[in-house]
Amino acid sequence: MERAAIHAVGTVEAEVWEQLGRLGIPYLHRYWQRRWLKLKEPVVEPRKDHGEWDLENTLLSGLGLNILETGRFLHSPSHTGFESFEQWILDTNGGAIEEERLTRLRDALAGKAVGSAAGCLDDVPGLTADELAFWNEHGYVVVHDAVDAEDRDAAAAALYEILDADPADPGTWYKNKFGKTIWVPLLRHSAFVANRRSPRLVKAFAQLWGREDLWPTIDQGGFNPPERAGWSFPGPHVHWDASLALPHCFGVQGILYLTDTPAEQGAFCCIPGFHRTLETWLEDLPAGEDPRRAILCHPRLKAIEGGAGDLVLWHQSLPHGSSPNRGTKPRVAQYIALRPTRWAYAAEWK
Template structure:
């Protein structure tokens, strides 16, 4: 795959040449790799190129040739394969996944819940996979706190078959197409999350309210998402965010003076977003967001995912 050697050399410190952001992001998603697992492996092992390729194939298998062809067409600015074009056309022609009221709520609040994004069976399969990954059992609360299996509430696993099923959902694709105004989007290869109830010695580790994007203006449109794998109540470690912040972020940034935006406490304006198993919460990435402390008797099980446009954007400094 074109660009892989350049990405490997940059990642392992062998070269100062770097791929454009949009290219290395689509490269990893074409290969079915998570950002964290690639950077962690490269940083710890510093493999040679052949070893890096062998690791990719061992972790993620051979990439889909049609997706590889789409990736090459994207970086060349040429027409994607016929199969990809027909798949995107089918998404465009599909009935709406989000109704008018939900789209109006999205415009106002910058967040929407796609109900029944996946089936109950698909949510249950992903939840079972997550329980295996954390080494826990639903009926045994003492088994929920093995910190060696997670980073805070993050589970750095990306290639389970149950995750692949979720990423192929046409209903999810349609919802993102409605929000972006195009079906020509790429699905992320993202991680899972396990947020157990707080208890003495096991406080909520975060993440608290934050942004994953630079706040240098203009802030381009982007989305993020979390798929609940079990019913999730408002006090069950649910996603929290500040609704409608996209409509006032410019004025807010202008008002800060010398204060750094990431050091301002916005928690008084945050709300939690409860939803059912199989529901997908999608929010604009210019909303401050985070997990919340779990004060219920049950853990929160979730899968992160979003879709994005691979069209190049001007490089912006981090703020």
């Protein structure tokens, strides 16, 4: 199991406890300052402004928020100050957030040990020794039957429903009201929430991270229909979501197939093993070459097939993307990543 890059990087500084709003969540006020007031005046001292991606992820996950919708709210006319931000958080959560969830978040931000949100994982079947060895070698692994079949099917049905599409009628697959994209901003459907909490799924992430204080990103769904005249695959093409600056830190990303996904059916693809060669590959690039452009022509891209309910996990150093769907049915998926309260990352984005 690869654990080398896992570091606990301290707890939140005492100062963030000073400005607790009505939710009583440390760091929330500072997050709001960083994201909003900072645009107008630099209220955060530069020496303390290291991005704080890990804390932001924990905070947003604990409060059940997606990063893009949060940004949209902060730039909307409804945002009139910190109080309106807290009110929006409550509204987004259906009017209230359970005290247990808030306590876990407070504890985590205070540096206290918090266990898995999915309960005790000891007896949950996880990745086998062979699967962990495969992960170390190839940088990805498929977790079979990672979620409850009922939640899997309900999540797929919810995606068809929000798109006003019918699995049996190809004519309905191409009117994505969210634009020319394979992304579908369905975030809090009960089946999506249940999938993020599936013990088997959580256990796999916990094994790879080597810890259980994990927080799911409140991520969206995906619907990648077969290519046809008038619809060509819009991406995402091969990319990294992590910084290419050193150090290249550990991170796990994931996609849950909600229906059977043969390789040609718009499957997730990646360059297996690249997490072990990224550094030398970057060093060997001709001077001035943009790695994010160069990787687009790499010949070793592999489509990863999976059955309904299979979760593909990959190391964030693997170049990856989706692929054109040359099959007969849409690829239907939910994006899922779980990260610890704090983790190590390169401060510089490159």
